[in-house]
Amino acid sequence: MSSPFVQQLFKEIKIKRAVKKPVYLQLSDAIMWMIKEGRLHRGQEIPGSREMAQLLTINRVTVTRALDDLQAQGWLNRLVGKGTFVSAHIPEVRPDNSRPAKPPEKVAGFSIPAMGYINHQLNIPNTTLHLDDGFPDPHLAPLKELYRSYRAQLTRGGIYDKFGRYNYPEGAVYYTQALSAYLNHTRGLNTRSGNLLSIRGTIMGINLVCNGLISPGDVIVSGIPGKIRAEDIFVHYRAKHIGIPVDRHGIVVEALAEICRKTRVRMVYVTPYHHYPTTVTLSVERRTQLLQLAEKYKFIIFEDENDFDFHYQRRPLFPLAAADKHGMVIHCGSFSKSLSPAFRIGYLVAAENVIDHLSQVRLLLDRQGDQILEYAMAELLREGTIQRYLRKAMTVYQARRDFFCEKLAQQLGDKIRFDIPEGGLTVWARFDKAINLEKMAQKALRRDLYLSNGNLHKYPGFHENATRLGFGSSTIDQLEKSIAVLKKII
Incomplete structure (x- = not known):
């Protein structure tokens, strides 16, 4: 006993x-x-x-x-x-009757390095009304078609090929072939399957390029104001980030040329369709100058095709990658921007040796993407479903843009300045200096309306008192109610 x-x-x-x-x-x-x-x-x-x-x-x-x-x-x-x-082989443990200062399920016993650049709060709104960052309306997305296509992949033949083994890290060949044909037709690119790498989204693409092609101390240049998430990634990989001005024609390429004359630039990050956050389009002249500088100084152009699919005034300019004759551009896109943020599928386009290199780097981070989703998306591209959706959505979004801009001018014209965007799903709204955007956003939230307080777009020496007001994900009725809330607050 x-x-x-x-x-x-x-x-x-x-x-x-x-x-x-x-x-x-x-x-x-x-x-x-x-x-x-x-x-x-x-x-x-x-x-x-x-x-x-x-x-x-x-x-x-x-x-x-x-x-x-x-x-x-x-x-x-x-x-x-x-x-x-x-068991006699169990290490001896002395009873510890002391209570830990902080429970281990909440606070680790080891140190965590301080990274101030990652301490941005994620705002996940749960409001009826929203003027977001320019998201598409998921009600318009071809959800039923995607569901049928995804389900079909689970019941058709080739089960071992789809489920029984890992696939290529650059993506299923069936998908990259369909995507290559789609991009060549819609963006004027000249790609083959070997020029494409399937990724989960633009942020993954930036991470992958920085991981595989950027060394500590390398200089990366981008426009100010810009995409803070991208800038955080540059800092995370210990690159030296230099900001250059942005005006109504996009990034000021002459400022980039001045930097190139003094220091070695490794990469330039640009969102030519349309610049984030200001929505301006990079002019033809500056696109040509940028490509010439890249060829002369041998730096990478990372082209983020933010909001490419929605242009209202005219046919969009082709990407920088379409005019690249020297293999200097890495083009990055995502279906999340066109269909829904929930769909994590995008692509990198570059020279074959770049894709080969980044595919090997990808193996260290993420073995492969969602192969079944890739097959399903390939079906939608081959059948023309995505193309038909974009044509239909374009009409809806243009009507929403026109209504939103008209009502903003009518109701808040003395408190807000903006240019009607040529494309995309958001308005870059510059408010009167007397309006505190942070307090305005808080008051709006209490009235069931979400909008950004603009803090992500603040930089030393740049104080536009501006924020992005997305109109794409709201109906006409919701946009009218949102403007009414803003008018009451202001």
């Missing part, structure tokens, strides 16, 4: 019969916890199955199963005719 002290330990075990967890696992975990906490030490004898069953008033078979489980894991050693003992 075990000692009175050990008997008392086992009497304190609480078996909860109302929970779904089997009783033998509850007992096994309780004994394991006592060993880990030093309540039971190595070599110590514990009650046998009969005695333990009596102490806990449970079935002996249940106890035996728990002890067998612990012995199989190496916690216990059961000797025939001698008893059951805590």
Whole structure:
């Protein structure tokens, strides 16, 4: 029979019969916890199955199963005719009766490096009204077609090829071939399957390029104001980030040329359709100048095709990648910007040796993308579903843009300045200096309206008192109500 002290330990075990967890696992975990906490030490004898069953008033078979489980894991050693003992191979643990200052499930015992650049709060709105960052309306997206296509991939042949093995890190060939044809037709590119790498979104694309092509100390240039998430990634990879001005024609390329004359630039990040956050389009003249500078100084152009699919005034200019004759451009796009942020599927376009290199780097980070989603998206591209959706959505979004801009001018024209965007799903709104955007956003939230307070677009020396007001994800009625809320607040 075990000692009175050990008997008392086992009497304190609480078996909860109302929970779904089997009783033998509850007992096994309780004994394991006592060993880990030093309540039971190595070599110590514990009650046998009969005695333990009596102490806990449970079935002996249940106890035996728990002890067998612990012995199989190496916690216990059961000797025939001698008893059951805590394994002698368990490291000695001294009982610690002190209470930790902070519970380990909340605060780790090891240090975490300070990274001030990642401390941005994520605002996940749960309001009826929203003037967001320029998201598409998921009600317009071809959800039923995507569902049917995705389901079909689960029932058709080739099960082993789709489910039984890993695939190429650059993406399923069926998808990259369909995507290549789509991009060549819609963006004037000259690609083959080997020029494409499937990614989950633009942020992953930036990370992948920085991981594989940027070294600590490399200079990366982008427009100010710009996309803060991209800038955070540059800092994370220990690059030196230099900002250049943005005017109504896009980034000021002459400022970039001045930097190139003084220091070696490794990469220029640009959003020519349309510049984030100001929505301006990079002019033809500056596109030509940028490509010439890249060829002369041998820097990478990372082209983020933000909002390419929606142009209202005219046919869009082709991407920088379409005019690139020297392999200087890495083009990045995402279906999240056109369909829904929930769809994590995008692409990098570059020279084949760049794609080969980044594919190998991708293996270190993320083995491959969602292959079934890639097959489903390939079907939608081949059938023309995405193309038809974009044509339909364009009409809806243009009507929403026109209504929103007209009402903004009518209702808030003395408090706000903006240019009607040629494309995209948002307005770059510059408010009167007397309006506190942070307080305005807080008051709007209390009235069931979400909009950004503009803090992400503030830089030293840049104080536009501006924010992005997205109109794409709201109906005409919702846009009217949102403007009414803003008018009351202001």
